[in-house]
Amino acid sequence: xxNISTPLSKNVIEDLKAGEEILLSGYLYTARDxxxxxxxxxxxxxxxxPFDIKDQVFYFVGPTPPRPGYVIGSAGxxxxxxxxxxxxxxxxxxxxxxxxxxxxxxxxxxAMIKYKAVYFAxxxxxxxxxxxCIKEATIVCxxxxxPEAIRKILVVDMPLIVAIDCYGNNLYKGR
Amino acid sequence: MKNIKYEDLVGKIEDLILQTSYNLPSDxxxxxxxxxxxxxxxxxxxxxxxxxxxxxxxxxxxxxICQDTGSAVFFVEIGRKxxxxxxxxxxxxxxxxxxxxxxxxLRSSIVIDPVYNRKNSGDNTPPIxxxxxxxxxxxxxxxxxxxGGAENMSGLAMLKPLDGEDGxxxxxxxxxxxxxxxxxxxxxxxxxxxGNFEYSCYLAKKALxxxxxxxxxxxxYARLEEKILDAVNSLGIGPQGLGGRVTALAVHILxxxxxxxxxxxxxxLNCHVSRHxxxxx
Numbered sequence: 001x002x003n004i005s006t007p008l009s010k011n012v013i014e015d016l017k018a019g020e021e022i023l024l025s026g027y028l029y030t031a032r033d034x035x036x037x038x039x040x041x042x043x044x045x046x047x048x049x050p051f052d053i054k055d056q057v058f059y060f061v062g063p064t065p066p067r068p069g070y071v072i073g074s075a076g077x078x079x080x081x082x083x084x085x086x087x088x089x090x091x092x093x094x095x096x097x098x099x100x101x102x103x104x105x106x107x108x109x110x111a112m113i114k115y116k117a118v119y120f121a122x123x124x125x126x127x128x129x130x131x132x133c134i135k136e137a138t139i140v141c142x143x144x145x146x147p148e149a150i151r152k153i154l155v156v157d158m159p160l161i162v163a164i165d166c167y168g169n170n171l172y173k174g175r
Numbered sequence: 176m177k178n179i180k181y182e183d184l185v186g187k188i189e190d191l192i193l194q195t196s197y198n199l200p201s202d203x204x205x206x207x208x209x210x211x212x213x214x215x216x217x218x219x220x221x222x223x224x225x226x227x228x229x230x231x232x233x234x235x236x237x238x239x240i241c242q243d244t245g246s247a248v249f250f251v252e253i254g255r256k257x258x259x260x261x262x263x264x265x266x267x268x269x270x271x272x273x274x275x276x277x278x279x280x281l282r283s284s285i286v287i288d289p290v291y292n293r294k295n296s297g298d299n300t301p302p303i304x305x306x307x308x309x310x311x312x313x314x315x316x317x318x319x320x321x322x323g324g325a326e327n328m329s330g331l332a333m334l335k336p337l338d339g340e341d342g343x344x345x346x347x348x349x350x351x352x353x354x355x356x357x358x359x360x361x362x363x364x365x366x367x368x369x370g371n372f373e374y375s376c377y378l379a380k381k382a383l384x385x386x387x388x389x390x391x392x393x394x395x396y397a398r399l400e401e402k403i404l405d406a407v408n409s410l411g412i413g414p415q416g417l418g419g420r421v422t423a424l425a426v427h428i429l430x431x432x433x434x435x436x437x438x439x440x441x442x443x444l445n446c447h448v449s450r451h452x453x454x455x456x
Binding site for chain 2: 019021034061062063064065066067073074075076078079081101102103121123124125126127128129131132145146147148159161163171172173
């Protein structure tokens with residue numbers, strides 16, 4: 001199985017093919033619906049983002065609170081289509097990878113092809129298993145959103161599947 | 176029902192919520208295990224295996240099986256011959272929900288207003304409670320932690336009265352096809368047929384509480400459940416929507432008589448983390 005690390009450079013992305021299982025290590029940012037909408041509003045208003053998204057990877061997740069002695073609780077992916085409205089804008093501004101579950105819209109896939117980005121599927125409902133790969137978690141911004149705040153997390157060998165590659169090959173082929 | 180103290184009742188409901196959130200029910204665990212043999216896709220098989228490992232970790236470490244610890248849904252059967260005295264049952268369920276989600280490190284996933292003030296309530300309250308009066312001398316409290324991803328893919332059709340079996344099968348298959356990987360397949364499909372607009376939805380949700388492997392007592396509907404399961408598992412959606420045979424683990428139907436002009440069919444989907452449990456008091 002291929003091991004890859006964040007930040008994701010364009011030549012690493014070009015090498016990933018839909019259907020491949022990979023292990024991802026490095027820092028990721030967690031973001032769900034409201035966080036996406038806030039970031040996109042900043043971009044539209046011409047304001048700076050709270051952190052640099054260039055070559056970064058967003059993980060669509062709202063974890064459970066950690067037990068004492070743990071860095072995070074269960075942390076599996078949420079359904080990605082709810083982020084479809086926002087992902088193309090973020091990809092245009094440098095985001096290079098997304099982790100979630102379920103298919104993406106044609107607008108997202110077009111942006112992924114145009115700016116070279118990749119979409120990984122994590123196993124939905126395997127939050128306890130995925131939590132084991134997370135070694136650090138700190139809130140970056142939007143703490144008011146509780147589980148939906150943006151967190152910077154460090155993952156080691158997170159098992160993922162390349163669901164849609166930067167050539168538009170899509171594992172959700174039934175759609 | 177023996178006399179029960181309010182605090183003890185709250186404690187029992189708290190425990191029900193926690194057990195259901197950390198321990199995948201054995202019927203679901205066994206169904207996933209069995210489904211590995213029918214799955215033809217290598218990726219699908221590997222996903223099913225990881226779901227079992229995930230369930231083992233969750234049980235051993237008291238971690239929620241899934242980070243979406245759901246909205247707290249209760250079906251409460253109150254025996255007419257029980258004596259609740261001055262116990263406020265709704266209050267007990269509300270309090271148990273707040274306690275369990277806070278103390279058990281479960282995610283609070285409820286916002287206090289659906290449109291204008293989507294602020295997290297902080298303790299996953301309020302729960303959703305359905306009451307039913309029965310002719311027994313006990314109280315049965317059934318709990319379902321209902322995740323948002325699968326719930327969002329649910330649907331209702333007010334079919335024409337003569338659309339019959341084919342109408343039902345087609346509606347369910349179209350809905351599952353449209354949902355594709357979103358509800359976290361392999362899914363459990365709860366179907367409520369008959370009643371009316373709201374009652375069919377209630378039945379669809381209640382149908383999800385049945386143990387996997389328990390046959391529908393009505394032979395016609397037992398056959399229809401098999402037919403829908405076969406049809407859905409021929410769609411090629413597979414585990415997580417990444418291709419394969421195992422799209423659904425089970426189809427459960429509940430029915431009720433209905434109006435001459437109608438054939439309501441409600442479908443409520445559950446992800447593979449099909450969390451259900453009950454206590455009897």
